[in-house]
Amino acid sequence: MANVVIVGTQWGDEGKGKVVDLLTERSDLVIRFQGGNNAGHTLVVGDRKVILHLIPSGILHKEKLCVIGSGVVIDPEILLDEISALKTKGYDVSPESFAISDRAHVIMPYHKMIDHARDTTQRIGTTGRGIGPAYEDKARRTGIRMIDLINEDMLGRKIEAIFDEKQEYLTTILKVKGLNKEDLINKFKDMGAQLKPYVKDTSVILNEASKKGKNLLFEGAQGGNLDMDYGTYPYVTSSNTVAGQACVGTGIGPTMIDTVLGICKAYTTRVGEGPFPTELEDEIGERLRAFGGEYGSTTGRPRRCGWLDLVALKHSIRISSISYLAITKLDVLSGLDTIKVATAYKSNGSIIENMPADLCMHPDLGLVFDELPGWEENISDIREYDKLPENCKAYISYIEKKLGVDAAIVSVGPKREETIILKDLF
């Protein structure tokens, strides 16, 4: 029996969805603990591709319980669409297979409008899903929670209490069209009624399941370098993406976590604005984007691509005490003569080995690189570690050694079966 937390180690889109789907086989419950529908987690099973934004990536498996924890911010309209799209495809999304924390906060239309309007002046390149403004209201104690959404009286009172202020902010400060209060209340009451059967005290459910010996799998969104405290602030998301948040965002205690699996793409990508030291704005960057299909699962934006960055990875490993790595998208590197890896940064003549808090303030940042030989072969059909090309194995060993963490999983393609398991985590 084991409880495993999965987190991204870079700037998101490392392949968390694929690995969660894969490990759900050995788990009983799969739980999202932060973020919202800014996430886009891709699962490829057979010929079918499913992109999930809110519902945990375990939902394609039968007889598992998928849970959205209190740390997630929920857009009810998107969630209802996701539930109905999954049901249409024949998946079970009933209150027996899916539960939502009564304490999770709701993303309201004004949050999305504020997010869009602000991003034109404070360019973060957000996903525009209202994530930041929803977390702001949560911290400010003016948020609407799922428990309010499913209670008509409470919902009406909560919206009444905040509406005028939001309307004023939208129309006077942001100079966008305002909202109709009655329409807003009616629409949210209706969505609350539809979601009510799923809304529960999920902290109780998780703790009881764990006591009975069930395996819990926690699914992080985004990545360590987008964390609100430890990421490349202010170019971050508005939640904590580190493994510790798996406790806060679900209502379990830290002694219940056994293993933290860090998902590490074999190169680096980033979407939106913000520092990206190893970014390649040349034909190699374009090649990684084309071969890796590096276009956002949520917004469709082209992802910025670059070499592996050990400074950013070491930082993630430290802040989440990562026990094992899953190295993904190694197949995308096939055909490169050499592969570069940044081992340190350079600024004003000094070497920087730990991620600086003010990375944005180093426009002159230089890089220290190691260069490794590449491999020609297509590796997507390989299922045994020993059969990988020697240079591919050397690249994996190099990453493990430099980071001081072993790989438990190597992913060589987007499909469930395109995987080499090196260590059983349960």
Ligand code: GDP
């Ligand atoms: P997530 O947000 O971390 O779940 O990652 P995304 O789903 O946004 O992006 C990862 C993309 O890479 C998806 O299109 C996956 O289907 C794909 N993918 C995952 N693992 C691999 C792999 O090992 N090789 C290749 N070629 N694609 C992969």
Ligand code: IMO
């Ligand atoms: P998954 O879970 C990659 C990025 C946005 C933007 C910044 C802030 O699929 O890995 P936000 O909308 O959260 O306020 O945007 O964070 N971002 C992601 N980048 N993958 C994600 O999720 C992301 N979620 C947010 O592009 O730079």
Ligand code: MG
């Ligand atoms: Mg993604």
